[in-house]
Amino acid sequence: QYKIKNPLIVTSTDGVGTKLEIANHLNDFRTIGIDLVAMCVNDLIVQGAKPVVFLDYIAIPKVIEKKYKQILSGIAKGCRIAGCSLSGGETAEMPGVYTGDSFDLAGFAVGIVGKKNVITGNSIKHGDIILAIPSTGAHSNGYSLIRKILKDKRIKVKNNKKLYRDLLTPTKIYVKEILKLHSMKLIKGCAHITGGGIIENLPRVIPNNYTAKINLSKIRPNKVIKWIKSNGVHDHEMLKTFNCGVGFCIIADKKNYKKIFNVFNKSLKPYEIGTIIKSNNNNKIILNEKVNWKY
Helix, strand or coil, X not given: CCCCCCEEEEEEEEECCXXXXXXXXXXXXXXXXXHHHHHHHHHHHCCCCEEEEEEEEEEECCCCHHHHHHHHHHXXXXXXXXXXXXXXXXXXXXXXXXXXXXXXXXXEEEEEEEHXXXXXXXXXXXXXXXXXXXXXXXXXXXXXXXXXXXXXXXXXXXXXXXXHHHHCCCCCCXXXXXXXXXHCXXXXXXXXXXXXXXXXXXXXXXXXXEEXXXXXXXXXXXXXXXXXXXXXXXXXXXHHHCCCCEEEEEEECHXXXXXXXXXCCHHHCCEEEEEEEECCCCCCEEEECCCCCCC
């Protein structure tokens, strides 16, 4: 039971994309369901909404019990981490459409938030700081490019299991930490960094007449991101395709940094990557310096 004044329903739907193929290569489907939940619920919390219900859709040529159970166990685990109910779903056997190992996943999440507690970004002002919360890897974006690298460089699973396992690392679910910060009234705006990277996702929350000034040299790429970059991907392509080590961004008052820092565990500690400045143009984001890919 939720006691919320003037509740609003927030919805989100998403998939995992071609990361499914990495799971197929490893024949390991235990974590891909966590990715599915993460991609949906992380989009709810940017509005300040608490995830309540999750539904899944699995399209598959034929149900293979072990594979199917692993997928579902991952979805259930993701829901436990996000604190929402897995209330149902649909499994479609489609042998004429999906062949061999191919399959697809889609998720749908519902959240609730009080009308007065929606995170709108309206209170963002000059001098506010932009904090990066680390990602666990590439999360669930850019896998068509990752798979192209694996194919072009002929990097097979057999001799590169560690790499493939790193690429399968599940997307971080930020629900617990973000909702705690929101209940403490410490968040002015936030962004889930998915496809399109910081360049496309952060500007959505920036109000008119303000600009996010990002210092790229402060970004801390993780090992998966470093591996992708080491295969000759251009900086601009990296920034518009991958999270580059930043899974989530928070915009907050500078004086609240320590309080925010203390909410996260050691591996997820947020750090400053930029500031909000007053601006007269329509450019919502300015990128300075360069990412230190060898961080």
